[in-house]
Amino acid sequence: MSRYISPILYILLLLLGCLIFVAIAGVRVGFFEPETGFALLTKSVIASIILSIVAFVSVFRCPCEKGSNNKLVFCSAAFLPLVYGLFWLGFYFSKSSCPEISDITTDIETPPSYIQIPLVRRSTENSTFYDVKSIRVQLEHYPDIKPAFSLLSEDEVFEETLSLVNEKGWEIVATYPEAGVIEATARTPVFGFRDDVVFRIRQEKELSRVDMRSSSRVGTADWGMNANRIEDFMLNLETQLHDRVENPTQ
Secondary structure (H helix, E strand, O other), X not given: OHHHHHHXXXXXXXXXXXXXXXXXXXXXXXXXXXXXXXXXXXHHHHHHHHHHHHHHHHHHHOHHXXXXXXXXXXXXXXXXXXXXXXXXXXXXXXXXXXXXXXEEEOOOOOOOOOOOHHHHOOOXXXXXXXXXXXXXXXXXXXXXXXXXXXXXXXXXXXXXXXXXHHHHOOXXXXXXXXXOEEXXXXXXXXXXXXXEEEEEEEEEOOEEEEEXXXXXXXXXXXXOHHHHHHHHHXXXXXXXXXXXXXXXXX
16 A cells, blocks of 8 residues: 555645645636635645645555655655745734725825725725724834925826836836825735725925825735835835935936
């Protein structure tokens, strides 16, 4: 029976890979809803841990296989699923403390409004209306989310903001230069969930102010993705605006 162990492990490893591919690709291309993809991913993590345990046990229970040419199969079946399972378990526990919020903005009093995005979102997806309940959660967990300011004119800031959005590879949904509004859609790593962003550039005293809002189309918790997106973008934008002020001819 021991000579059949390595082929079985090999087949199980291939099936696990197929399950992972279907779980991720199915959501990215829209074959099924994110809930289904998460369910399949959870099953793949459980299956990977089980397969790893079976492979480790087989190494010590089947001595005739231990020194054979199929040793690579045993090692692959033991370590690859283990690394995969531990990665997702570690990711889950590292994000388990994230708050239940999926709409973040730099202006909690008068958040930028979506104009075109509501026409793009499906009826089954999250509403674009800002929930005031998010204010307390954001202030508690993401107090450093702030707007960006610049000495440049509104038109120049609009231009720099749009340039950075394109640089990030986000899909431009609509631009309204006269109103200083930019709408775009970003995608998360792995599953490729769509998160919508809107920018509002306006004059405030002697400065141009940039506000940003980022919200998830699905789910009530974003695992910190929207807040991280805003912090990263605003940091890059402030650097870009500062460089243009310091070097206006470039």
